[in-house]
Amino acid sequence: PPSFTTIPTGVTCFGDNSGTFDINVSGYSGAYTYEVFNSLGTSVLGPVSANTTTNPETVTGMQAGSYSVVITETASPFCNATNSVIISSPTEPLTVVALETSNVTCTDNLGTITAIASGGWGTYQFELTGAATVAYSSNGTFENLSAGTYTVNVMDAGGCIASDTVTLIAPTPINATVTPNTTLLSCFGDTNATITVTNVTGGQGSNYLYTLHMISPTTSSSGPQSSPVFGGLGAGTYNVEVSDAFSCIFTSADVTINEPTQIQASLVKETSQTCLTQATLTLSASGGTGPYTYSDNITFTPVLGSFTTSTTFSVPVGAYEYYVQDANGCISIVSNEITIDPLPTLTLNLSLTNATVNCAGDSTGVVVATAQGGLGNYIYTLQDTLGNTIPATQNSPGIFTELPAGTYQVHVESGDCLTTSAPFTISEPSAPLIAPFTVTDVTCYGANDGSVVINASGGTGLIMYAISPQLNQFFETNVFEDLAPGNYDVIVQDELGCYLIINFTINEPSPIIISIVPSSIIPEVCEGDMDGEFSIDISGGTPPYSVSIDSYTGPYTSGAPGQTQFDFIGLGGG
Structure with missing residues (x-):
């Protein structure tokens, strides 16, 4: 009978x-049939005609299992033979699970697919097809992939191929709502604003990091941090960057946090103090949010007042500076300081050096009043002791001239500051300087025996005299003699310079002219008779006349007043 062997080849894939299997016939040649029965004896294949001309005969289309194979000769003697065959199979189907193990991220080049195979014949090879192609290899991890649809094929040692499809999806862009708690700080310089990020979507979907960027007035960054809240912010322009592990980045629109302008307090002296009123200060403010209150201390205990733009108030002597607080409670830096100094006391000094009258009855007294302190702009008034104003010459403020003797006081006004000096007296000599004088003319024509006697009195102290033409040379004598005829000036001056000028003339008589009265000569008739005579007529000189004959030394015979003719009788011839 024939015999045969079976050489099985397992299924490629489970199921x-x-x-x-191959049927290799021996001990027979020729045609035959074969039929395959499963383990239950049920025919699953055949009978199928075959011939040993093809030997071995390959039977295909077999599922895994245990079979018995019967071959039967189709020629005499029609013998048959039976053998068994086992078609092997993997214990499990070949499967592959392809997973996205890292996202492509927002850079779209970092995706990773990891394929895990099981079942089948083991010893797997992996292939990637789709948006990118990677040939079979033992590496089941595919990296640096972009978004797209991929198929991972796994092939086991038996050549069975299983596939899984993975779609890598680029993350949606991160979006977020960035909201400041305020866009206007309460006070200049505050740092209490916050920016909060909410409604974050996209990207990885979680584990976001937040970075705050200040754009102006300076540039700086804070973060990254896991908290979506940024606090302690001052005025400026910011944006927030939200990022995740997928390298997705969202940058918000700029967020501007404003601040009020800085409160500036300015203090000026509105009016100066006077003797009757206090100084006034004006405090003004700008910036911040009005209206304002003010205080002299930063704790505002107490509040001194309020104003819209400025306020004016009176203050006594002292140093002042103020803090200003606006409606939001913001406090300015302290204002400038203004010091109100005590007003200098108004004083009045008098110079009485020339407060005298040198010549009685003159108005030559001078008083110099000098005020200090007060408000300046001094107005001086001369008064009597009852406070009545006395008109007086005052060519320069405070200098009173042309004053007669008397008792006075000076009143000065400096704004509303007033003061009055103690009374003072301008004195004068007790008696005026007088100078009666007696002039004696020259006795004869051509003589220089004129004189003047000045009997001065009054004035002050020693009286001195000067006579022209040397009026700059003074003498104590009051008698000037041996004066020639002419006009003279005499200055009479006392110790204080009070003086009088005397004008006088020294006269001289006309020359004495003696003429013989015509026909008055009578000769002596006889020598010795002593009966001669003549008459003379005198003119000039200073009557009354006295005459003497034949001798200058006399004796002289005086004529009667008005007599100009003199007769000489009883004369001898001669």
């Missing part, structure tokens, strides 16, 4: 009918 398929790709198993085969």
Whole structure:
């Protein structure tokens, strides 16, 4: 009888009918049939005609299992033979699970697919097809992938191929709502604003990091941090960057936090103090949010007042500076300081050096009043002791001239500051300087025996005299003699310079002219008779006349007043 062997080949994939076996006939040649029965004896294949001309005969389409194979000769003696065959199979189907193990991220080049195979014949090879192609290899991890649809094929040692499809999806862009708690700080310089990020979507979907960027007035960054809240912010322009592990980045629109302008307090002296009124200060403010209150201390205990733009108030002597607080409670830096100094006391000094009258009855007294302190702009008034104003010459403020003797006081006004000096007296000599004088003319024509006697009195102290033409040379004598005829000036001056000028003339008589009265000569008739005579007529000189004959030394015979003719009788011839 024939004999044969079976050489099986397992199925390629679990559950398929790709198993085969070879029938290798020996001890017979020729045609035959073969039929395959499963373990239950049920025919699953055949009978199939075959011939040993093809030997071995390959049977295909077998599923995994245990079979018995019967071959039967189709020629005499029609013998048959039976053998068994086992078609092997993996214990499990070949499967592959392809997973996205890292996202492509927002850079779209970092995706990773990891394929895990099981079942089948083991010893797997992996292939990637789709948006990118990677040939079979033992590496089941595919990296640096972009978004797209991929198929991972796994092939086991038996050549069975299983596939899984993975779609890598680029993350949606991160979006977020960035909101400041305020866009206007309460006070200049505050740092209490916050920016909060909410409604974050996209990207990885979680584990976001937040970075705050200040754009102006300076540039700086804070973060990254896991908290979506940024606090302690001052005025400026910011944006927030939200990022995740997928390298997705969202940058918000700029967020501007404003601040009020800085409160500036300015203090000026509105009016100066006077003797009757206090100084006034004006405090003004700008910036911040009005209206304002003010205080002299930063704790505002107490509040001194309020104003819209400025306020004016009176203050006594002292140093002042103020803090200003606006409606939001913001406090300015302290204002400038203004010091109100005590007003200098108004004083009045008098110079009485020339407060005298040198010549009685003159108005030559001078008083110099000098005020200090007060408000300046001094107005001086001369008064009597009852406070009545006395008109007086005052060519320069405070200098009173042309004053007669008397008792006075000076009143000065400096704004509303007033003061009056103690009374003072301008004195004068007790008696005026007088100078009666007696002039004696020259006795004869051509003589220089004129004189003047000045009997001065009054004035002050020693009286001195000067006579022209040497009026700059003074003498104590009051008698000037041996004066020639002419006009003279005499200055009479006392110790204080009070003086009088005397004008006088020294006269001289006309020359004495003696003429013989015509026909008055009578000769002596006889020598010795002593009966001669003549008469003379006198003119000039200073009557009354006295005459003497034949001798200058006399004796002289005086004529009667008005007599100009003199007769000489009883004369001898001669």
